[in-house]
Each structure stands twice: as C-alpha cells, then as structure tokens.
Amino acid sequence: MSLLAPLYLLLGAAAGIPLLLHLLRRNIGTRVDFPAARYLQRAEQEHSRSLRLRNLLLMLLRVLLILTLALAAAQPFVAGMGAGHGPTAVAVVLDNSLSTTAMSGGVPAFAQLRDAARRLLQSSGAGDHLWLVSANGRVRGGTKDALVAELMRMAPEQDAGDLPLAVRRAAAAVQGSALPSRVVAVATDGQRSAWVSSSPVDVPLALLTPRGDPPRNRAVLAVDATPARWTPRGTINARIDATDSVGFRVLLGSRTLARGAVARGEPVQLSVSPPERGWQAIRVELEPDDYAADDVRYAAAWIGAPPGVMVDPSAGSFATTAVNTLIADGRAGTGSDVRVAAADAVAALPALMTPPGDAVRLGAANRALARLGVPWRFGAVDTLPVAARGTRMDGIAVSARYRLVREGVGATDTLATVAGEPWIVSGPGYVLLASRLDPAATQLPIRAAFVPWLADMIATRLAAPTGDAGAPIQARAGAAIRIPAGADALENGAGTRRAVTGDHINAPDERGVWFILRGAKRIGAVVVNAPPEESSLARWPAEALAPRLAGARGRPSVTADAWVHDTFSSGSRRPAVTPLLLLALLLFAAEAIAVRTTRPTAA
Numbered sequence: 001m002s003l004l005a006p007l008y009l010l011l012g013a014a015a016g017i018p019l020l021l022h023l024l025r026r027n028i029g030t031r032v033d034f035p036a037a038r039y040l041q042r043a044e045q046e047h048s049r050s051l052r053l054r055n056l057l058l059m060l061l062r063v064l065l066i067l068t069l070a071l072a073a074a075q076p077f078v079a080g081m082g083a084g085h086g087p088t089a090v091a092v093v094l095d096n097s098l099s100t101t102a103m104s105g106g107v108p109a110f111a112q113l114r115d116a117a118r119r120l121l122q123s124s125g126a127g128d129h130l131w132l133v134s135a136n137g138r139v140r141g142g143t144k145d146a147l148v149a150e151l152m153r154m155a156p157e158q159d160a161g162d163l164p165l166a167v168r169r170a171a172a173a174v175q176g177s178a179l180p181s182r183v184v185a186v187a188t189d190g191q192r193s194a195w196v197s198s199s200p201v202d203v204p205l206a207l208l209t210p211r212g213d214p215p216r217n218r219a220v221l222a223v224d225a226t227p228a229r230w231t232p233r234g235t236i237n238a239r240i241d242a243t244d245s246v247g248f249r250v251l252l253g254s255r256t257l258a259r260g261a262v263a264r265g266e267p268v269q270l271s272v273s274p275p276e277r278g279w280q281a282i283r284v285e286l287e288p289d290d291y292a293a294d295d296v297r298y299a300a301a302w303i304g305a306p307p308g309v310m311v312d313p314s315a316g317s318f319a320t321t322a323v324n325t326l327i328a329d330g331r332a333g334t335g336s337d338v339r340v341a342a343a344d345a346v347a348a349l350p351a352l353m354t355p356p357g358d359a360v361r362l363g364a365a366n367r368a369l370a371r372l373g374v375p376w377r378f379g380a381v382d383t384l385p386v387a388a389r390g391t392r393m394d395g396i397a398v399s400a401r402y403r404l405v406r407e408g409v410g411a412t413d414t415l416a417t418v419a420g421e422p423w424i425v426s427g428p429g430y431v432l433l434a435s436r437l438d439p440a441a442t443q444l445p446i447r448a449a450f451v452p453w454l455a456d457m458i459a460t461r462l463a464a465p466t467g468d469a470g471a472p473i474q475a476r477a478g479a480a481i482r483i484p485a486g487a488d489a490l491e492n493g494a495g496t497r498r499a500v501t502g503d504h505i506n507a508p509d510e511r512g513v514w515f516i517l518r519g520a521k522r523i524g525a526v527v528v529n530a531p532p533e534e535s536s537l538a539r540w541p542a543e544a545l546a547p548r549l550a551g552a553r554g555r556p557s558v559t560a561d562a563w564v565h566d567t568f569s570s571g572s573r574r575p576a577v578t579p580l581l582l583l584a585l586l587l588f589a590a591e592a593i594a595v596r597t598t599r600p601t602a603a
Contacts, residue, residue, distance in 0.1 A: 011037075014470050018372045035562070037091050040570060043086065044471070044539075046116065047050075051300040052349055055414065059082070059585070062591060063590060064322075065231070065584055065588060066585040067529075068583050069584050079113065079201060079304070085125065085181075085568040085569075086127070086181060087125070087127035087128055087179045087181065088124075088125075088128050088129075088178075088179060088181040088182070088183060088561065088567075088568055089128070089129040089173075089174040089177035089179045089181065089182040090120075090124065090128060090129070090130055090131070090168075090174065090183055090184075090185055090330055090502065090567060090568075091130075091131040091132075091133055091134075091139075091169075091170035091171070091173045091174050091183075091184050091185070091595070092117050092120060092130070092131065092132050092133065092147075092185045092187070093112075093122065093133045093137050093163070093166050093167055093170050093182070093184060093185065093187065093188070094113060094117050094132065094134060094135070094151070094154065094187050095112060095113060095156055095161075095163060095186075095188035095189055095194075096110055096113075096114075096134055096135050096154055096155065096157055096161070097156070097159070097160050097161040097163065097189075097191070097194060097532045097534070098133040098156060098157060098158055098159060098160060098293050098295075098530050099114060099160070099189055099191045099194070099291075099296075099537060100156050100189050100539055101156045101291065101292070101293050102189070102214060102215055102217070102290060102291040102293075103215055103290040103291070104189075104212060104214070104215070104220070105559065106210065107188045108156075110155075110156050113187040113189070113208070113210070114151060114154065114187075114206055116187050116560035116563060116564075117132075117151055117185075117187050117540065117559050118148055118151055118152070119361075120185055120560075120563065120564045120567055121144055121147055121148050121151065121565055122144065122148065123564050123568065124144050124203065124568075125257045128144075128179075128208075129141075129174075129177045130142065130143070130144060130147055131170065131171055131173045131174070132147045132150055132151060133166045133167075133170045133173075134154060134157075134161070134166065134340060135157060135160075135161030135162070135163055135166055136157060136159075136161045136162060136478070136554075137161070137162055137165040137166045137169050138240055138596060139173055141168050141173070141539060147546055149173060153339065156172055157477065157478075157509070158239075158293075158477040158509055158510060158511045158528070158530060158532070159476050159478065159509075159529065159530055159534075160193075160194060160459055160476075160531050160533065160534050161194075163188065163194045163195060163196040164195065164197050164199070164402070165206075167184060167186060167201060167549060167577055168183045168201060170186075171184050171201040171203045172235075174203060175202075175203060175516070179253055182203055183203065183204045183205065183567055183568075184201065184203055184204070184205045184206070184208060185206045185208075185214055185563065185565070185567045186205060186206070186207050186208065186543075186549065188207070188208070188209060189209065189210060189214075189539060190209040190210075190539035190540040190541070190542065190545055191534075191537065191538070191539060191540075192535050192536065192538045192539060192540055193533040193538075194486070195532070195540060195545060195548065195549075197495070197546055198549055199565040200547075200548070200549060200550050200551040200553075200554075201374075201549065201550055202205060202553075203550065203553065204550065204553045204554075204555070205546065205549050205550035205554045205555070205562075206552060206555050206557065206563055206566040206567040207542055207545060207549065207556050207557060208542075208557050208558070208559075208560065208563040209468070209539065209540070209541075209542040209545065209556070209557075209558060210455070210558070211558050211559075214537035215289070215290035215382075215537065216243060216289070216290070217241075217289060217290070217291045217294070217535060217537050218240070218241065218242040218243070218246050218286050218287070218289050218295065219240070219241045219242075219286075219291075219294035219295070219532075219535035219542070220238060220239075220240055220248075220284050220285075220286055220294060220295065220296060220297035220369040221239045221240065221294075221297075221532040221535060222237075222239040222532060222573040223236065223237070223238045223239075223243050223282065223283075223284045223297045223298065223299040223529075224236070224237045224238075224299060225237075225282050225301040225472075226298040227452075227455055227459055227460075228271075228302065228456065228459065228460050228470070228471035228472060229301065229302040229303075229304070229330070229458055229459035229463070229470070229471070230300060230301050230302065230303045230304070230462055231303075231304060231305060231306035231307065231330070231331050231332070231459060232274065232277075232303050232304060232410055233271065233272070233273040233330055233331070234271070234272065234273075234283060234301055234303070235265065235269060235270065235271045235272075236250060236257075236268075236269070236270045236271075236272070236284070237268070237269050238250070238267070238268035238269075238270060238284045238297070239267060240262050240266075240284075240286065241332050241535060242262070242264055242286075243351070244264060245258070245262065245263050245264070246261065246262060246286055246287055247260070247261050247286070247287045248260060248261070248262055248268060248284060248285065248286050248287075249284070249285045250270055250279055250282070250283070250284050251282070251283045251284075251285070252272075252274055252276060252281070252282055253276065253280055253281055253493070254493075257272055258270050258371035268284070269590060273351075274303060276303055277303050277304055277520075278302065279301075279302050279515055279520055279522040279524065279525050280300065280301060280302075280303055280305065281294060281298065281299075281300055281493050281512075281513035281515075281525070282298065282299040282301060283297070283298055283299075283513075284297055284299075291535075291537065292327070293530065293534070294530065294534065294535040296529050297529055298511065298512055298513050298528070298529055299472070299513075299527060300472040300513045300525035300527050301472070302464075302468075302525075305333070305436050306330060306331055306332050306333040306336070307332055307333065307335070307337040307338050307458060307462070307463035308332070308333045308334055308335015308336055308337040309323050309326070309327070309332045309333070309334070309337065309338045309339075309340065309458060310334075310335065310336045310338070310339050310340070311334065311339075311340040311341070312339065312340065312341030312342070312345050312346075312434065313343035314341050314344070314345040314354075314356065314357060314413055315340045315341050315354055315437060316354070316357070316436060316437045316438050316445075318437050318438065318439075318445035318446070318450075319340050319354075319437045319454075322445070322450060322451050322454050323340060323454070325451055326451065326454065326455050326458070328550065329586075331455050331459070332458060333456070335545075337350070337463055338350050338351065338352070338458050338462045339351040339352070340352045340356050341342070341354075342354065342355065342356045342357060342361070342365065343355065343356065343365035343366075343368050343369055343432070344356045344361045344364040344365040344368050344380075345466060346368055346372065347368075348372070349372055349373075349428075349429035350429040350430065350461075350462040350463070351372075351429070351430055351431075351456075351462070352433075352457055352458070353369075353374075353430065353431070353432050353433070354430045354433045354436050354437055354460060355378055355433070355434065355435065355436055357436065359381075362378055362402075365378055365458055366378055368408075372430070373408075373410060374410070374427065374430050374432060375406060375408030375409065375410035375412060375427070376404050376405065376406060376407065376412070377404070377405045377407050378402040378403075378404070378405075378414050378434070379402055379403035379404065379405040380402070380403050381400065381402055381403075382400075382401055382402070382403055383384050383399065383400050384396055384419075385397060385398070385399045386416050386418050386419050387418075387424055388416050388417065388442075388444075389416065389417050389418075390414075390416030390417060390424065391413055391415065391416075392449045392452070392453050393415075393423075393424070393444075393449075393453075396442065396443050396444050396447060396449075397442065397443045398418050398423065398435055398441070398442045398443075399440070399441060399442065400435060400436070400441040400442075401418060401423060401434040401435040401441065402434050402435075403423060403430070403434070404421070404422045404423070404432070404434050405420060406422075408429055410428070411427050411428060412425050412426065412502070413425065413427065415431070415602075416420070419436070422434070423435070426457075426461050428466060429461075429462065429466065429525060431457050431461050431462060436534075442516075456471075464572040465523075467484050467485065467486055467518065467523060468484065468523045469483065469484050469523060469524025469525065470524070472513075472524070472525045472526070472527050473507075473516075473524065473525070473526045473527065474527050474598070475507035475526055475527065475528050476507065476528065476529070476530070476531060477507060477508065477511060477528055477530070478506050478507060478508075479504055479507045480504065480505075480507075481504075481505060481506070481507050481522065481526065482503055482504055483500065483503055483516050483526070484503065484516060484518075484523055484524055484586075485503045486518050486523075487500055487503070487516045487518050487523060487524075488500060488501075488517060488518060488519070488575055489515065489516075489517040490498055490508060490514040490515065490517065490526060491514065491515050491517055491540075492508075492512050492513065492514050492515070493513060494603065496510075498514075504508075507528050508526070508528055510528065511528045511530060512527075512528060513525055513526070513528075514526040514527075515526055542554075542556035542557065542558055543556045563571045
C-alpha cells in the first residue's frame with residue numbers, strides 16, 4: 001500500500017477520544033442505598049456483563065470510524081482492488097534516431113517502435129499522467145489524445161540524438177508527479193553506440209527492443225575535401241565500410257566526377273581540377289542497402305584561382321622554400337594577394353606575420369601591428385622548451401617565443417597554444433605567430449605538416465574574401481554553429497532556403513550541404529552529416545540493456561504486448577478512498593444501532 005497524502009494519518013490520533021471517554025465513564029456514579037430500589041440492584045447484576053460488552057463494542061466502533069476516516073483522507077493505493085491499473089505517471093521515450101530507419105523484416109525499426117508507443121498511450125487511463133520524449137531529449141506532456149497525435153507526427157531524426165539524456169529527462173518528469181506509481185517506458189532499437197554513456201535511473205523502467213538481428217550494412221563513414229579551398233585542384237578522400245565489394249559514385253554538385261567499385265578496407269581517393277568556381281557541394285554515394293541513411297555522405301569546397309603570394313626575406317628561408325613549393329604545386333601563384341613577412345616589414349593586410357629577426361625591431365613590429373588594426377603585441381621573450389597544442393600542431397617543440405599580449409577588441413581566434421598561452425592567432429586578414437619560422441625557435445618549419453599548414457592558412461585565413469567562411473563548417477543536425485557576420489540565409493542544393501539572423505545559429509536538421517548566403521552570393525558552406533557511429537548497427541540484447549538503464553528495476557520486453565503490461569504493472573494498485581468511505585458509513589450505521597440498543601428504556 002502507498003499513500004498520496006500521508007500527513008492525514010495524524011488525524012488517527014483522534015481515535016483516543018472515544019477510548020478516553022469510555023475510561024472516564026467507568027468512574028462516574030455514587031453508591032446510594034435505597035431500600036425501594038434494591039430490586040434494581042439485582043437486575044443490574046444480572047445484566048452488567050451484557051452492558052459492558054455493548055459499551056466496549058460502542059467504543060471499538062467509534063475508534064475504528066475515526067481511524068477509517070483518517071486513512072481515507074491519506075488517499076491510500078492498495079494492490080488487488082479492482083481490474084486494470086491505477087493512476088500511473090508514464091514517460092514514453094521513443095527512439096527516433098537515424099539508426100531506426102534501418103529496415104527490419106521489411107519495415108523500418110522506427111515504424112515498429114512508434115506503433116508500440118501508440119498502443120501504450122492508448123492503453124493509458126484517465127487518471128494517468130503522460131509524457132512523450134524523443135531521442136534528442138525534448139519532453140512533451142499532455143492528454144492521451146494529444147500525445148498520440150504528436151506521436152504520429154514524429155519522424156526519424158537525421159542525427160544520433162542523445163538517448164541517455166532523454167531517459168534522464170523522462171525519469172525527472174515522472175518523479176515530479178504526485179502519483180504513487182511512476183515508470184519510464186523506453187522503445188529503442190538498442191543500438192550499442194547510443195547507450196555507451198548511459199547510467200541507471202532511480203525509477204522503474206520498461207524496455208522494448210525489436211526482435212532479430214540488425215541488417216548488414218555498408219556505409220560512407222567519412223568524406224574529406226582537401227584543401228578546404230581548391231586553387232583550383234583538390235583531392236576527395238572517402239572512407240567506406242563494407243563487408244564486400246561495393247559500387248560508389250562521386251558527385252560535384254549534380255555532375256558525376258567518378259564511378260567505381262571499392263573492396264573492403266580500400267580507401268577512395270580522387271584528385272580533380274574541375275572547371276566549376278565558387279562554393280560547391282560534394283557527395284559520395286554507395287549502392288543502396290537496408291540502411292540507406294549512411295549510403296551517402298557530404299563535403300564542400302571552394303574552387304578558384306590560386307592566390308598570389310609574396311614572401312619577404314624577413315620571414316626566413318624556410319618560409320620562402322615552403323611558398324615556392326606551393327607555387328610549383330599550383331596551390332599558390334606569384335603576386336601580392338597575401339604577404340608572408342616579419343611584422344615590422346608588413347605594410348598592408350592580408351598577411352602571415354612572424355616576430356622580427358632582430359629584437360631591436362620589436363618596437364617597430366608592435367607599431368606596425370597597431371597600424372594594421374591587429375589586436376596583439378609581442379611581449380617578453382620565453383625560452384623555456386615546451387610542446388605546442390592545436391590543429392596540426394600537437395607535439396611540435398617550441399624553444400623560443402614572444403608572449404602575445406592582447407590589446408584592443410578586434411575579432412581573433414587562437415589556432416595554437418604553448419603552455420596554455422596563445423602561440424598562433426588569427427583574425428580578419430592576419431595570421432600571427434609568436435615564434436620565428438626557424439628550427440632554432442620551433443620545429444614547425446622542419447615538420448611534414450608545415451607546408452600543408454601554410455597552404456591552409458593562405459587559402460582559408462588570408463586569401464578568402466573578407467567575411468567569407470574560409471573553410472566549410474562541419475556540423476551535426478541541429479547543433480549550435482557560428483557563421484560569418486552579415487549572412488542572411490542558408491540554401492541547399494535543391495533550392496530550399498532558411499533565413500538566418502545573427503552569426504550564432506543552429507545547423508539545419510536535414511543532412512547535406514547548405515550554402516551560406518549574403519544576398520545572392522555564396523560566402524561559405526555548412527556541411528551536415530550524421531556521426532559515423534550511427535553506421536554501427538550492433539545492438540544490446542534487451543535483457544542486458546534493461547539493467548544498464550535502471551539496474552534491478554529495469555524490465556526487458558521484445559513484444560509490444562509485454563512492454564505495455566510491464567509499463568502498467570507497477571500501477572496495479574488502485575485508490576482505496578471509496579471502499580474506505582463505504583466502510584466508514586457502515587461503521588457509522590453500526591455505531592448508531594449500538595447506541596440505540598444500549599440506551600435505557602423509560603419505566
């Protein structure tokens with residue numbers, strides 16, 4: 001038995017009042033000998049036992065009446081008092097992540113899970129409290145009819161969602177209910193990668209997973225267009241997971257660049273120099289299988305003429321050699337679009353700048369930075385050897401650097417750090433290094449990553465027009481992203497447009513390439529893909545996943561009927577208020593009869 005308002009049990013203390021009155025009445029009366037009433041004494045002695053029993057019965061009835069009313073006020077729920085289930089707080093977690101689009105028995109797993117969730121909601125009663133939680137953690141509460149309508153509007157998401165978060169929010173919803181029976185009902189395909197970080201919740205949980213094994217799957221796990229800006233040559237790299245040979249196709253926009261077949265574990269690499277210009281969408285497709293969602297993956301690249309680069313001798317011989325390598329390879333040209341020099345030798349942006357070779361020129365370098373609007377200055381020298389951290393920079397030794405001191409409020413990004421302090425910073429039209437490009441100061445110029453890094457800085461940070469995104473923005477569906485200031489819309493290849501305001505937005509929910517527009521001009525691209533983990537369809541068995549989610553309070557099911565039964569079995573306790581009030585009425589009637597039978601008759 002459980003109580004909805006246990007404080008009302010304190011009213012049971014009033015049951016002591018009839019008992020107290022009964023005890024006090026035992027001492028009432030004065031002994032008076034009256035000769036004419038002696039015959040009454042004999043009658044009283046003959047009936048005293050019967051009167052005592054009646055008085056005890058009257059006291060017991062009054063005590064039970066008060067206790068019954070107090071218990072009814074506490075609103076108890078007792079098992080076995082009627083058919084069906086008592087009022088239950090139920091939060092239904094429906095897995096609508098991308099993996100549920102995989103076919104199972106000729107039907108998507110999502111359709112099976114949604115049908116089971118609909119049957120559960122329709123089995124609920126008028127006294128139940130209901131919530132519906134999707135894979136991304138969104139919680140909806142309402143009536144049975146409203147939630148069934150919402151359920152039928154739900155569709156699979158284009159991402160993995162966050163199912164452990166959804167379960168935690170569902171548990172919080174039911175725990176906030178005043179109903180004594182609370183349960184979380186989870187319908188999921190049981191994908192292992194979705195439940196890696198799950199921890200048990202302190203609430204009963206009914207779990208439904210589909211029968212059978214997941215389908216065999218082929219997937220495009222990754223597509224990378226390098227460099228981010230083609231000038232105009234670039235390379236498309238794709239990683240494909242397949243148990244056997246599979247056909248593929250590579251597209252640039254709507255044009256097919258290549259077709260072929262790839263064996264298991266074999267990489268796909270395609271170098272091209274296409275005639276298209278500007279921001280372009282790239283797509284790698286596989287032959288369709290029972291899980292079509294990962295048979296295509298997207299990338300994007302900007303295609304244009306190579307930027308003209310002028311390298312000043314003050315940047316050092318390693319910088320000169322690297323720029324000449326880029327020019328020879330066609331990734332840069334000779335010109336003045338971008339400058340590479342020591343800061344004191346730079347007269348205009350865009351430029352990649354290093355400290356001056358002579359410490360005497362440090363003041364001139366800082367004055368040049370101020371004149372160019374760069375919000376950084378060279379500070380004190382630090383010669384403590386330490387490793388750098390950052391993209392392509394991890395582990396690179398730095399033995400001499402100037403501390404970078406922030407001055408001004410201009411926009412800036414920290415690209416690499418040393419000892420937690422900025423080492424390479426970037427902003428509109430500039431990339432600033434705190435060390436000379438010399439092995440005496442850092443290993444960077446003698447590492448294999450130096451030339452690709454320099455090409456990337458020139459193409460995406462310096463040669464890109466002001467306000468351009470530089471490199472494609474990689475995102476998951478619905479994730480928070482930052483786009484270039486002044487953008488007013490996103491547009492996909494089919495012409496679907498989405499207006500944007502501000503530079504902090506959520507990525508579109510639909511996978512693909514979304515071009516960032518300023519007016520009619522493409523200034524960047526947002527590439528939305530599902531995480532590669534969604535291509536792993538291995539499942540937890542229901543009997544292993546249920547305790548993982550709720551410990552000993554988790555109950556596994558593989559059929560909708562068993563799941564619905566498990567969900568409402570904890571709500572088999574029904575309210576006992578009405579039976580208790582009927583009992584109180586019977587006790588009151590019995591008490592009235594007892595009073596009348598114990599009342600003395602007139603002579």
